Amino acid sequence: xxxxxxxxxxxxxxxxxxxxxxxxxxxxxxxxxxxxxxxxxxxxxxxxxxxxxxxxxxxxxxxxxxxxxxxxxxxxxxxxxxxxxxxxxxxxxxxxxxxxxxxxxxxxxxxxxxxxxxxxxxxxxxxxxxxxxxxxxxxxxxxxxxxxxxxxxxxxxxxxxxxxxxxxxxxxxxxxxxxxxxxxxxxxxxxxxxxxxxxxxxxxxxxxxxxxxxxxxxxxxxxxxxxxxxxxxxxxxxxxxxxxxxxxxxxxxxxxxxxxxxxxxxxxxxxxxxxxxxxxxxxxxxxxxxxxxxxxxx
Amino acid sequence: xxxxxxxxxxxxxxxxxxxxxxxxxxxxxxxxxxxxxxxxxxxxxxxxxxxxxxxxxxxxxxxxxxxxxxxxxxxxxxxxxxxxxxxxxxxxxxxxxxxxxxxxxxxxxxxxxxxxxxxxxxxxxxxxxxxxxxxxxxxxxxxxxxxxxxxxxxxxxxxxxxxxxxxxxxxxxxxxxxxxxxxxxxxxxxxxxxxxxxxxxxxxxxxxxxxxxxxxxxxxxxxxxxxxxxxxxxxxxxxxxxxxxxxxxxxxxxxxxxxxxxxxxxxxxxxxxxxxxxxxxxxxxxxxxxxxxxxxxxxxxxxxxxxxxxxxxxxxxxxxxxxxxxxxxxxxxxxxxxxxxxxxxxxxxxxxxxxxxxxxxxxxxxxxxxxxxxxxxxxxxxxxxxxxxxxxxxxxxxxxxxxxxxxxxxxxxxxxxxxxxxxxxxxxxxxxxxxxxxxxxxxxxxxxxxxxxxxxxxxxxxxxxxxxxxxxxxxxxxxxxxxxxxxxxxxxxxxxxxxxxxxxxxxxxxxxxxxxxxxxxxxxxxxxxxxxxxxxxxxxxxxxxxxxxxx
Ligand SMILES: Nc1ncnc2c1ncn2[C@@H]1O[C@H](COP(=O)(O)OP(=O)(O)OP(=O)(O)O)[C@@H](O)[C@H]1O
Ligand SMILES: [Mg+2]
Numbered sequence: 092x093x094x095x096x097x098x099x100x101x102x103x104x105x106x107x108x109x110x111x112x113x114x115x116x117x118x119x120x121x122x123x124x125x126x127x128x129x130x131x132x133x134x135x136x137x138x139x140x141x142x143x144x145x146x147x148x149x150x151x152x153x154x155x156x157x158x159x160x161x162x163x164x165x166x167x168x169x170x171x172x173x174x175x176x177x178x179x180x181x182x183x184x185x186x187x188x189x190x191x192x193x194x195x196x197x198x199x200x201x202x203x204x205x206x207x208x209x210x211x212x213x214x215x216x217x218x219x220x221x222x223x224x225x226x227x228x229x230x231x232x233x234x235x236x237x238x239x240x241x242x243x244x245x246x247x248x249x250x251x252x253x254x255x256x257x258x259x260x261x262x263x264x265x266x267x268x269x270x271x272x273x274x275x276x277x278x279x280x281x282x283x284x285x286x287x288x289x290x291x292x293x294x295x296x297x298x299x300x301x302x303x304x305x306x307x308x309x310x311x312x313x314x315x316x317x318x319x320x321x322x323x324x325x326x327x328x329x330x331x332x333x334x335x336x337x338x339x340x341x342x343x344x345x346x347x348x349x350x351x352x353x354x355x356x357x358x359x360x361x362x363x364x365x366x367x368x369x370x371x372x373x374x375x376x377x378x379x380x381x382x383x384x385x386x387x388x389x
Numbered sequence: 390x391x392x393x394x395x396x397x398x399x400x401x402x403x404x405x406x407x408x409x410x411x412x413x414x415x416x417x418x419x420x421x422x423x424x425x426x427x428x429x430x431x432x433x434x435x436x437x438x439x440x441x442x443x444x445x446x447x448x449x450x451x452x453x454x455x456x457x458x459x460x461x462x463x464x465x466x467x468x469x470x471x472x473x474x475x476x477x478x479x480x481x482x483x484x485x486x487x488x489x490x491x492x493x494x495x496x497x498x499x500x501x502x503x504x505x506x507x508x509x510x511x512x513x514x515x516x517x518x519x520x521x522x523x524x525x526x527x528x529x530x531x532x533x534x535x536x537x538x539x540x541x542x543x544x545x546x547x548x549x550x551x552x553x554x555x556x557x558x559x560x561x562x563x564x565x566x567x568x569x570x571x572x573x574x575x576x577x578x579x580x581x582x583x584x585x586x587x588x589x590x591x592x593x594x595x596x597x598x599x600x601x602x603x604x605x606x607x608x609x610x611x612x613x614x615x616x617x618x619x620x621x622x623x624x625x626x627x628x629x630x631x632x633x634x635x636x637x638x639x640x641x642x643x644x645x646x647x648x649x650x651x652x653x654x655x656x657x658x659x660x661x662x663x664x665x666x667x668x669x670x671x672x673x674x675x676x677x678x679x680x681x682x683x684x685x686x687x688x689x690x691x692x693x694x695x696x697x698x699x700x701x702x703x704x705x706x707x708x709x710x711x712x713x714x715x716x717x718x719x720x721x722x723x724x725x726x727x728x729x730x731x732x733x734x735x736x737x738x739x740x741x742x743x744x745x746x747x748x749x750x751x752x753x754x755x756x757x758x759x760x761x762x763x764x765x766x767x768x769x770x771x772x773x774x775x776x777x778x779x780x781x782x783x784x785x786x787x788x789x790x791x792x793x794x795x796x797x798x799x800x801x802x803x804x805x806x807x808x809x810x811x812x813x814x815x816x817x818x819x820x821x822x823x824x825x826x827x828x829x830x831x832x833x834x835x836x837x838x839x840x841x842x843x844x845x846x847x848x849x850x851x852x853x854x855x856x857x858x859x860x861x862x863x864x865x866x867x868x869x870x871x872x873x874x875x876x877x878x879x880x881x882x883x884x885x886x887x888x889x890x891x892x893x894x895x896x897x898x899x900x901x902x903x904x905x906x907x908x909x910x911x912x913x914x915x916x917x918x919x920x921x922x923x924x925x926x927x928x929x930x931x932x933x934x935x936x937x938x939x940x
Contacts, residue, residue: 143789146936165791173789179782181701182596187686195692196790217683221595232786 094157096121096243096274097142101151104137104298111137113298114151119276121156121242124269126285127278128378129295135278136176138295139247142276143173155243169198172236176248178228186216186223186231193235205238211260226252237264243274250281262287282375294378306374313372313380314347319359320366331358415533415540418507422541429499430548432878433492433576437549438556439882440487444480445561454478461486465621466723466752472637473619480562481642485572489641491881493579493633494612498766499545500583501590501604504538508664509591509600514940531588531668535661538584546577564642572641578653582632583608585660592667602708607632609712616719632656694787695800702774706808709767710815713760717816720756721823721836724749749829753820753839754906760816761843761898762877767812768847769869771805772854776865779858780940788937798929802855809847813840831905839904845914846876846897848921856924859931862938872897 097119104112112134119125129135140146142153144164153160155167180189194200209216212230220228229252236244244265250258258281265275265288279285285292292309294302302309314335321342328334328346332354336347348355352369359367372380448454458477461467468474471490476482508531511517517530550573557564564572587604594600614631617624628634629652638649690700775798778784787797817840821833850872857868879896893899900917902910 140937145785145788147934164788165793168789169791171789175785177782179785181697181783183701184691185684185686188688188691191686191688192691192697193786193790196694196787196792198791217686219684222683235786 094121095119095154096123097153097155097276099138099142099151099153102138102141102148102153103150104134104141104146105149110298112141115295115298115300117293117300117303119274121274122269122272123291124265124275124277124289126289126292127276127295128280128282128285128292133295134298135295136247137298139173139245139276139278142245143168143171170241171243171245172197172239172241173245174232174236174247174249176251178225178232180220180228180231182221183219185219186214186227189220189231190216190235190238194238197235197239200238201240202238204240205234208234208237208264211264212257224252226254226257229253230257233261233264237268240268240271241273243276244268246275246277246279248279249277250279250284258284282373282378286374292374309377310371313377314349315352316345316370316372317348317352317355318343318345318366318368318370319364320344322363322365324362326358326362328355328358331355412533414530415537418534418537419540420537421507422503422538423544425499425503426541426544427548429495429874430545431552432874433496433545433549433573434552434556436488436492436878436881437484437553437573437576440484441480441556441562441564442559443882444483444487445559448483451478457483465619466726469616469620469723470720470752470756472615475640476643479642481564481568481572485642488881489576489637491877492576493636494608495877496545496577496580497583497608497633498605500542500580501587501601501608503541504535504584504587505591505597505600505604507538508534508588509594510597512591513597526669527671528665528669531592532665535585535588535664538588539581542577542581542584545580546573549573549576568642568645571639571645571647575636575639575641578636578639578650579633582653582657582660585657585664586632588664589660589667592664592671598705602705605712606708609715613715613719620723693800694792694797695804698774698778698801698804702804705770706767709763709770709808710812713763713767713812714815714819716763717756717760717819718823720753720760721820721825721829722827724752724756724820724824725827725829749824749831750906753824753831753836754903756820757816757839757843757904758880758898758901761846761901762873764809764812764816764843764847765850765873765876765897768805768809768850769854769873771801771808772851772858772869773866775801775805775855776858776862779862779937782939785937794933795929798855798932802851802925802929805851806848809844809851810841812847813843816840816843835905838909842901842904842909842914845917845921846901848918849897849924850921852921852924852928855928856931857928859928859935862935863940 095118097117099115099117102112102115102117103110115134115138117138127135127138137146141148142155142160144160144167147161156170158167160167181192184192190205194205212234214227214230214234218227220231223231229250233249236246250261253261262284265277268275269288275288277285277289286306289306291303291305293300321344325339325342325344328337328344333348333350333352334346334355335349336345338345346355448457455478458474461474462477464474471486474482474486477486511534550570553564553569553573554566556562557566557569583604586607587600590600590603590607591597594603611631611633614627615634615637618627618631618634619625619637628638632653635649635652635656638646639653640646640649690696778801784797788794814837817837818833820840821831821836824831824836850869853872854865854869857865861868876896876898879893880898897917900910900913902908902913
């Protein structure tokens, strides 16, 4: 038995010549909320489909709660719920009928919580799926996944099509799930969502994990933006260790700092600084920095 | 590096403007309809050629031809089944009698399937949103799609005409070029009308499946109307209210009556116009027929994937059962009067048509072959429904929950098998009922046996379909309907007798004993059922080890 919620070993998927996923090693601890980022075509959905046993790996293996994803899918699925980015449902069923069908297939439903979710997501369950808007269909599969209170939630762009109010409701639900000790694996393009919800973040590019860690760790690896205003001559910072991208505009200076800020602080101390501002990069900036390196996608 | 946007824009611009949206829809649908039109045109041509050639080989002497004409030329029940047969002493007359009803029905099925696929089916998949969002309007897009469908029909006609004219050059056959063209035009006329009917039902119905079913109901009614008209019960006027009847009234080869082209053309133009008009009056993705958006929830039959499948398919399946029931009832009803004229040397004719035995039973042998084809279509529909669940994205909802692929597919297989068995029992029972009204003296067990006898061939279609589903899911429709089309073709061509038994054996209908004319061959049935189950098991095994695949 493994004590990991998710573990992949050298997980690889090729479609002909295209390597969609390249020897991925990934571990998620129970109770964690992990964000999974990457440009379009990076291999996020591929990873998730392999974890769910919907696709077969070319190489490697994946486990969920110590159970093999390919060999014991039914046992694995008893403990997880999945939300895809697009909800293909049965057009002739009503929302209520759909939830009833999906609930009975799942085996266990917290009915109070389901009714609560219907309220919070403001969904009218008496309408037929055919008549739902895209966002409302997405709500149906979100509620269907949350209402079984699974040990693991696997979410692939779960909020696509939701309005900001519903996005907020979704964040609240994930917060509650975390508080209850549920594990969440969330692939998303909405940086603020990932920033707000996730303990750890993985960044995938061209099928390989290029970064994995807490937000704090990742910030540490990246540059800090420092802006300073001088009363007098602007000092020459080009030789200070860790400092780069120096921009001077009159009395104003802007630069990037990597690693320790101490050398910069010493250098600035020699001049008359009238204003100083330092800013940590947002996840979006971190992410754009990652995108920017090399090719964008494939 | 794909980082230079300027380069991308420069590369893309010409391709965007070169192909005007005015012709995009038309050429797309023409290409798709043309491809299947070419295939079916070929099948039509082979079927016509083989009928003509088989006649020249079986009825060599004028005496034998005269005997044939004497026996069938005025048999009302046979003309109810196959259409009137005024000139059986000629190659052309026999060809019309032997093949035209089959081709008319096949053409209609092709027409309604093709047009609902390219109109409603494309729309269901969301492809129209993109096109209509561009510079073209809904009406224009529909008009173009219909023009494209028309091109497909022309290809169908060209294929059939080419082979027919070529066959007609033979000394023994001797079809005139003009009459061969007119004959094939008649054979394609139902296809054209049902393209238009499918275009209208595509606007009326909410899904492709519904649109095709609606058009199939029209086909069923129009077949039944002409059947009654030709049954010699004083209602011949009904022929003029049936699209199939109009085609019959063209009387190609025997007594050409081009005037009947008027209702055919008028019907087509009016229906196509109606479709274009309706298209402009509704939104993309919606239907004209009011569909309730609010509905009381019924939580029955939603316990799992199998029950849900039963619930979601029940109206389609009941529709098929009713079609089989009505056909069986009519067949049972006319069998006795058709059978009374069958005697002596004429008996040979029926043998060549696929039946042995005598009288009523011999006629019913032919009828059950037609019911077997219908049941084959039911089997094909079941397989494509299984695939649609995967490609439509609803299967994922089950497979990410504690449902194994094996149990899902097993459940769907059992549902499909039950649908086929019930179809067989319905066919047997209703034929018995129709026959009993006429005091034909056929026992219920005999006809139930003949009904159950229909199941094994369709089990082969089901099994091969599931195999295709497991191995190459995107090929399912082609494999299933290809096998069905081929099997029908082989049975038609098989009349020649010169066909190798290796070829004959590839038809799922060849090994089926023509019960009730002869007793069902339970050994062969067991083999076919075994093949059906084994191929399905292989398919299920392959399915467990493959990726789920969308469109
Ligand atoms: N069925 C398939 N056949 C061929 N190639 C595929 C298939 N599915 C995915 N790919 C390829 O695998 C790569 C990874 O795709 P994937 O869907 O996992 O990306 P993603 O990270 O989910 O992207 P997005 O953010 O756009 O959802 C892409 O290059 C894609 O083209
Ligand atoms: Mg994706």
